[in-house]
Amino acid sequence: xxxxxxxxxxxxxxxxxxxxxxxxxxxxxxxxxxxxxxxxxxxxxxxxxxxxxxxxxxxxxxxxxxxxxxxxxxxxxxxxxxxxxxxxxxxxxxxxxxxxxxxxxxxxxxxxxxxxxxxxxxxxxxxxxxxxxxxxxxxxxxxxxxxxxxxxxxxxxxxxxxxxxxxxxxxxxxxxxxxxxxxxxxxxxxxxxxxxxxxxxxxxxxxxxxxxxxxxxxxxxxxxxxxxxxxxxxxxxxxxxxxxxxxxxxxxxxxxxxxxxxxxxxxxxxxxxxxxx
Amino acid sequence: xxxxxxxxxxxxxxxxxxxxxxxxxxxxxxxxxxxxxxxxxxxxxxxxxxxxxxxxxxxxxxxxxxxxxxxxxxxxxxxxxxxxxxxxxxxxxxxxxxxxxxxxxxxxxxxxxxxxxxxxxxxxxxxxxxxxxxxxxxxxxxxxxxxxxxxxxxxxxxxxxxxxxxxxxxxxxxxxxxxxxxxxxxxxxxxxxxxxxxxxxxxxxxxxxxxxxxxxxxxxxxxxxxxxxxxxxxxxxxxxxxxxxxxxxxxxxxxxxxxxxxxxxxx
Numbered sequence: 001x002x003x004x005x006x007x008x009x010x011x012x013x014x015x016x017x018x019x020x021x022x023x024x025x026x027x028x029x030x031x032x033x034x035x036x037x038x039x040x041x042x043x044x045x046x047x048x049x050x051x052x053x054x055x056x057x058x059x060x061x062x063x064x065x066x067x068x069x070x071x072x073x074x075x076x077x078x079x080x081x082x083x084x085x086x087x088x089x090x091x092x093x094x095x096x097x098x099x100x101x102x103x104x105x106x107x108x109x110x111x112x113x114x115x116x117x118x119x120x121x122x123x124x125x126x127x128x129x130x131x132x133x134x135x136x137x138x139x140x141x142x143x144x145x146x147x148x149x150x151x152x153x154x155x156x157x158x159x160x161x162x163x164x165x166x167x168x169x170x171x172x173x174x175x176x177x178x179x180x181x182x183x184x185x186x187x188x189x190x191x192x193x194x195x196x197x198x199x200x201x202x203x204x205x206x207x208x209x210x211x212x213x214x215x216x217x218x219x220x221x222x223x224x225x226x227x228x229x230x231x232x233x234x235x236x237x238x239x240x241x242x243x244x245x246x247x248x249x250x251x252x253x254x255x256x257x258x259x260x261x262x263x264x265x266x267x268x269x270x271x272x273x274x275x276x277x
Numbered sequence: 278x279x280x281x282x283x284x285x286x287x288x289x290x291x292x293x294x295x296x297x298x299x300x301x302x303x304x305x306x307x308x309x310x311x312x313x314x315x316x317x318x319x320x321x322x323x324x325x326x327x328x329x330x331x332x333x334x335x336x337x338x339x340x341x342x343x344x345x346x347x348x349x350x351x352x353x354x355x356x357x358x359x360x361x362x363x364x365x366x367x368x369x370x371x372x373x374x375x376x377x378x379x380x381x382x383x384x385x386x387x388x389x390x391x392x393x394x395x396x397x398x399x400x401x402x403x404x405x406x407x408x409x410x411x412x413x414x415x416x417x418x419x420x421x422x423x424x425x426x427x428x429x430x431x432x433x434x435x436x437x438x439x440x441x442x443x444x445x446x447x448x449x450x451x452x453x454x455x456x457x458x459x460x461x462x463x464x465x466x467x468x469x470x471x472x473x474x475x476x477x478x479x480x481x482x483x484x485x486x487x488x489x490x491x492x493x494x495x496x497x498x499x500x501x502x503x504x505x506x507x508x509x510x511x512x513x514x515x516x517x518x519x520x521x522x523x524x525x526x527x528x529x530x531x532x533x534x535x536x537x538x539x540x541x542x543x544x
Contacts, residue, residue, distance in 0.1 A: 048383040070385040080376040084311045085304070096300035097384040099293055141380075 001026050002047060002149050002180050007056035008204075009042055016042040017053070018204035022182075026148070029171065029181040031191035033268055034201030040184045041077055043201070044153045047182070048074045060149050070098055073147035075138045075155045077184075083127030087118055087137045090126065091144050098145035105144075112140045115170045117162070132163040139167050143174065150174060150181045156190065168193050188264035198264070212264060219262035219270060226256040297386045301394020305368070309398055315364050320406050323353035327410075327418050337477060343421070348477055350414030351501045355494050356469035358407060358440055363461040365399055365444025369534075370457055373448075378534070388535045396441055403437040411505075424507030432504035432512055436497045439519040442527035443493070449533035468494040493522055 002024045009017040017039045024030045032040050045051040049066035060068035095105045113119050116136045156164045175181050200208040221239035225232045225246050236242040239259050335345035372378035414420040423429045451457045472494025489495040496515040503511035
């Protein structure tokens with residue numbers, strides 16, 4: 001379980017975090033969304049013990065973040081791999097640092113090779129991997145010691161659909177086993193796939209938190225009815241009822257209907273669009 | 278579900294620490310073995326220079342050929358050991374460039390463990406370089422075998438420690454490999470020349486003899502030559518100066534590396 005309470009952090013003139021509070025329970029996946037500069041990466045770095053808060057507390061399973069590093073697994077936003085080290089050697093390095101023995105490591109590597117489809121490049125040096133393969137390697141290094149808290153900072157950025165699908169499956173599986181997962185992304189459909197609850201960050205704090213349904217409640221969707229030569233398009237908080245009303249009033253044959261319920265993209269735009277720091 | 282982070286007994290804690298350092302040392306040795314070019318050149322080049330410059334140094338000393346031979350071996354040894362600052366610097370600079378240092382900092386390893394894991398292989402490499410060159414000096418150049426091998430090894434250890442500390446400190450403030458190359462190449466030539474590695478201090482102009490005392494190369498040369506002669510007393514003072522420089526530079530490097538570079542302007 002991870003708990004952040006009223007975190008603040010300032011870098012020179014930039015207030016990176018400004019009262020950032022978030023709680024992620026065991027088995028929960030939280031999708032942390034927000035524009036660039038909203039504080040997501042600073043928060044992830046703080047949870048990983050890389051950055052200390054100016055004020056506030058960050059606890060992982062009850063311990064101060066910097067003292068619970070073996071309980072976290074992190075896939076940072078930027079690729080952080082040794083160019084001359086193979087994928088297997090990376091997993092042995094980070095598994096070894098987490099205290100895993102040879103046999104335990106071997107089993108864990110086999111499992112991740114299968115889950116993240118690392119087999120074809122497991123003995124290739126990281127410098128010779130594609131972007132997607134590097135992403136998978138980085139995720140595998142975060143997962144190798146079965147951490148209680150997973151910090152995944154845009155783990156699928158620039159990744160191919162195969163990488164994305166494999167990674168999402170593993171994240172769901174680990175959450176199912178009890179890991180608390182923080183997942184930042186700009187690809188919001190991923191959060192629906194993960195059945196994540198959502199936390200929206202803006203200007204260094206969480207401004208909205210809840211399930212997708214809770215956060216979408218009250219947001220306008222869109223209804224479009226086409227009569228061939230004419231089109232009626234309207235935004236509404238109740239698209240279904242509005243559509244029925246439009247159809248009842250129609251005096252001509254309807255050629256096409258397009259009903260769009262509010263999506264996470266709409267939520268993202270409505271809550272975070274004004275963040276221009 | 279996670280691996281236990283905090284072994285309870287002191288023994289278990291020590292075992293875990295040793296295990297992590299071992300993992301890091303193995304990782305760093307593997308890394309160095311895959312990029313051996315610099316090390317090889319810093320062993321072979323001084324060997325060639327010793328051989329070629331031996332007659333010049335022998336003639337430069339009026340007091341007898343042994344001082345000349347001693348300088349023919351220890352001069353290039355000190356000069357090329359200063360060049361090895363790039364090995365230390367590059368290994369740290371690459372960690373910054375690849376963002377792997379911060380990744381390591383998120384692991385269970387403490388900063389001390391991370392530094393030991395990084396420094397031990399480099400320390401061993403530099404130690405081997407210095408000892409190989411000294412043995413070469415004895416077997417090929419004609420340097421008499423030192424009266425006290427232990428004293429020589431001790432002197433080499435002190436010098437290697439100082440070099441690693443300076444290299445690490447440099448790597449934490451320089452921003453690129455070209456900057457590191459510039460500083461270490463220029464620094465190596467300047468420090469070793471000023472320190473008397475190229476031309477013996479005794480035949481330098483008066484002002485240069487004064488300036489020489491500000492070069493670690495001078496103290497390294499004085500210490501190593503005294504150690505080879507078996508003069509522990511003469512080696513002691515320079516060793517203290519080098520240790521002082523080493524601890525100051527090392528302390529600065531540790532302070533910088535413990536903070537990480539996540540939001541640094543460097544790189």
